[in-house]
Amino acid sequence: xxxxxxxxxxxxxxxxxxxxxxxxxxxxxxxxxxxxxxxxxxxxxxxxxxxxxxxxxxxxxxxxxxxxxxxxxxxxxxxxxxxxxxxxxxxxxxxxxxxxxxxxxxxxxxxxxxxxxxxxxxxxxxxxxxxxxxxxxxxxxxxxxxxxxxxxxxxxxxxxxxxxxxxxxxxxxxxxxxxxxxxxxxxxxxxxxxxxxxxxxxxxxxxxxxxxxxxxxxxxxxxxxxxxxxxxxxxxxxxxxxxxxxxxxxxxxxxxxxxxxxxxxxxxxxxxxxxxxxxxxxxxxxxxxxxxxxxxxxxxxxxxxxxxxxxxxxxxxxxxxxxxxxxxxxxxxxxxxxxxxxxxxxxxxxxxxxxxxxxxxxxxxxxxxxxxxxxxxxxxxxxxxxxxxxxxxx
Amino acid sequence: xxxxxxxxxxxxxxxxxxxxxxxxxxxxxxxxxxxxxxxxxxxxxxxxxxxxxxxxxxxxxxxxxxxxxxxxxxxxxxxxxxxxxxxxxxxxxxxxxxxxxxxxxxxxxxxxxxxxxxxxxxxxxxxxxxxxxxxxxxxxxxxxxxxxxxxxxxxxxxxxxxxxxxxxxxxxxxxxxxxxxxxxxxxxxxxxxxxxxxxxxxxxxxxxxxxxxxxxxxxxxxxxxxxxxxxxxxxxxxxxxxxxxxxxxxxxxxxxxxxxxxxxxxxxxxxxxxxxxxxxxxxxxxxxxxxxxxxxxxxxxxxxxxxxxxxxxxxxxxxxxxxxxxxxxxxxxxxxxxxxxxxxxxxxxxxxxxxxxxxxxxxxxxxxxxxxxxxxxxxxxxxxxxxxxxxxxxxxxxxxxxxxxxxxxxxxxxxxxxxxxxxxxxxxxxxxxxxxxxxxxxxxxxxxxxxxxxxxxxxxxxxxxxxxx
Numbered sequence: 043x044x045x046x047x048x049x050x051x052x053x054x055x056x057x058x059x060x061x062x063x064x065x066x067x068x069x070x071x072x073x074x075x076x077x078x079x080x081x082x083x084x085x086x087x088x089x090x091x092x093x094x095x096x097x098x099x100x101x102x103x104x105x106x107x108x109x110x111x112x113x114x115x116x117x118x119x120x121x122x123x124x125x126x127x128x129x130x131x132x133x134x135x136x137x138x139x140x141x142x143x144x145x146x147x148x149x150x151x152x153x154x155x156x157x158x159x160x161x162x163x164x165x166x167x168x169x170x171x172x173x174x175x176x177x178x179x180x181x182x183x184x185x186x187x188x189x190x191x192x193x194x195x196x197x198x199x200x201x202x203x204x205x206x207x208x209x210x211x212x213x214x215x216x217x218x219x220x221x222x223x224x225x226x227x228x229x230x231x232x233x234x235x236x237x238x239x240x241x242x243x244x245x246x247x248x249x250x251x252x253x254x255x256x257x258x259x260x261x262x263x264x265x266x267x268x269x270x271x272x273x274x275x276x277x278x279x280x281x282x283x284x285x286x287x288x289x290x291x292x293x294x295x296x297x298x299x300x301x302x303x304x305x306x307x308x309x310x311x312x313x314x315x316x317x318x319x320x321x322x323x324x325x326x327x328x329x330x331x332x333x334x335x336x337x338x339x340x341x342x343x344x345x346x347x348x349x350x351x352x353x354x355x356x357x358x359x360x361x362x363x364x365x366x367x368x369x370x371x372x373x374x375x376x377x378x379x380x381x382x383x384x385x386x387x388x389x390x391x392x393x394x395x396x397x398x399x400x401x402x403x404x405x406x407x408x409x410x411x412x413x414x415x416x417x418x419x420x421x422x423x424x425x426x427x428x429x430x431x432x433x434x435x436x
Numbered sequence: 437x438x439x440x441x442x443x444x445x446x447x448x449x450x451x452x453x454x455x456x457x458x459x460x461x462x463x464x465x466x467x468x469x470x471x472x473x474x475x476x477x478x479x480x481x482x483x484x485x486x487x488x489x490x491x492x493x494x495x496x497x498x499x500x501x502x503x504x505x506x507x508x509x510x511x512x513x514x515x516x517x518x519x520x521x522x523x524x525x526x527x528x529x530x531x532x533x534x535x536x537x538x539x540x541x542x543x544x545x546x547x548x549x550x551x552x553x554x555x556x557x558x559x560x561x562x563x564x565x566x567x568x569x570x571x572x573x574x575x576x577x578x579x580x581x582x583x584x585x586x587x588x589x590x591x592x593x594x595x596x597x598x599x600x601x602x603x604x605x606x607x608x609x610x611x612x613x614x615x616x617x618x619x620x621x622x623x624x625x626x627x628x629x630x631x632x633x634x635x636x637x638x639x640x641x642x643x644x645x646x647x648x649x650x651x652x653x654x655x656x657x658x659x660x661x662x663x664x665x666x667x668x669x670x671x672x673x674x675x676x677x678x679x680x681x682x683x684x685x686x687x688x689x690x691x692x693x694x695x696x697x698x699x700x701x702x703x704x705x706x707x708x709x710x711x712x713x714x715x716x717x718x719x720x721x722x723x724x725x726x727x728x729x730x731x732x733x734x735x736x737x738x739x740x741x742x743x744x745x746x747x748x749x750x751x752x753x754x755x756x757x758x759x760x761x762x763x764x765x766x767x768x769x770x771x772x773x774x775x776x777x778x779x780x781x782x783x784x785x786x787x788x789x790x791x792x793x794x795x796x797x798x799x800x801x802x803x804x805x806x807x808x809x810x811x812x813x814x815x816x817x818x819x820x821x822x823x824x825x826x827x828x829x830x831x832x833x834x835x836x837x838x839x840x841x842x843x844x845x846x847x848x849x850x851x852x853x854x855x856x857x858x859x860x861x862x863x864x865x866x867x868x869x870x871x872x873x874x875x876x877x878x879x880x881x882x883x884x885x886x887x888x889x890x891x892x893x894x895x896x897x898x899x900x901x902x903x904x905x
Binding site: 161162164166172175177179180182289290291292293298 | 771772773774779783784791806808810815836839840841842843849856860863888896898
């Protein structure tokens, strides 16, 4: 029994990604068409060349028909995938495995979410009939549980802690300002972030990711076929996905300063990819910054910072675009926006651009190894995805 | 001997200063303040709190009857007493009923409970609770208060024996409210005092003293509850009662708590009773009930779980604006969030001991308490090695917290706390009766039964944490 991974066995040969944001003039079908056709063009393939599809959406539709109908897919398999906010990554993971298994030669993973049509603020759950005992905590409140716990454990006074969180949002906005597809393309002064209206204390509205519409897609083939399609493919080194036992709300030994699911998926992914020192070996990362304290804790869970020191790294600019390990160079969920089913593939899209030197004003110098991290749920009760991708084989 | 074995009371945490009404509406304000059921409380949830308190002081009692008296039942059709029974872990073989119709339902329920206990070897529990609405600018809005009281009645371990009782019933246009109406109407007060309250109370008291062969001078304390306190003054004068014997009617501190009031006043005087002391209790509405109790030697060692006096002191203000919102007298802009879903019948039935009784489970393999109840142990992963484990009366400490300003609530922000129970067990709970800026890691909390929301006519009851009172 082992998680062996599929290091260097599959490659991405083309990607597409819509602009994320308020697409009042586009439905999920439009967004899917745009991402898919951009990916076809990017890989230089025709729709009929694709053997199978994995479609991720949390709630913008059901079944493979959500994709096959607008794209007029000619009687091919379309698998609809859902794994909360990690839905996009999960679609990609399944697509990669299908290719690695030899079942298909060329497949597409695509994710979409249309959030702005609901008329509600923030995300809205769709719970099955229940006994009414589950709380009605919103996502920002769930993730805000991390802040007082982290501050207390590491002796940060709340004001200093708030500075750290604000700086994370500031960095992601600064990166997003250099990204023409991001929802928010504006740098925001740190004082504005710090003083933004409270949503779930200490989190203000500027600590929250953008509620967004969007779609992203990737075309995947066996690594040995990649150069038939593409001069600069990117290679999958590791894919890890874990669902936890949801101990956080059940077990007193969980202290809300870590995501055990992330630690487990990072360990698995690093083992698949042969990474022994993430802080030194990873050139760049896209992580799930749904709310600023999430990103803070992720630095430690992913092994980028030692326990209790991520806040210091944040203040030192370690994760800035010019830092030693740029995190969320595309602006992250905070600035690029978070259309749930698309986000995991959007993270991969940034890897694609950066490795190929197509990231424009936010280009990182010669990245070799990238990481994407995507999670769904809440602290203590979540699913987590980590991928490691590389510019080269080996 | 049949009588009171134990009692408990519940005064909600919130107070509305009467001057605060005056500041908004310009009406004359009477003195003091009134208690206000929080936005997540109703007569049933408050009754649960009072019964829990009474049960804590009588852990050995076994019950055959539960009577729930109120003029403000949460359900017009559906047994409200069943909610109280489920939340207080009453046995299944229980006769339970709702008694309603007038504020006299409270004292009538005590007399019914005494009869039930006398006729069986099982105890009866009487839960009396009210959260009556008064229309803005009216007297009732200022003078009413919200609260609950509960009595365990039985034949063993009696702390106050019922020596005699008397009842009268008259059809009388005093206070009335048709189904669907929110506010009660009442007739002009000279008529009700002179033609109803004074004569009916007088007659019932006369009857009960005659039955018990007592004179007013034999009474140590006197509890008289009248919708209009002037009737009490008249009775006291005519009986030549020492005013010091009259029980506090909490007019300045709580207000008049409807059906619960006579019982609450009695709960107020109980700690002052010495063995042998006699108390007269009388209440009036569409007739009158009166009873005489005599304290037994057991009263000397009885301690209520939470005294009325202590709960009067434990309080926090509610603004008049929030009060109007909580009671849905003032309509407000709905949030840009979906309405909560109605809880579903089958899962509610499956999880009844959890949802209503707050019973989790404890792993018999490793001893770890956990909630909600689990099949596979979170600690040792033993499968189906669980036994029921009650959490409702255990205290807990805050591990971390969230102040949610986005979630739908009649009283934003919603405070959520991760709590660790004494003896083990972790839970993510909503927190109530507290100020958001005061929540801190390490604070001690206790559990309280609340109505989370109402959707499609279904009241969603569950438990919340609150600061230790």
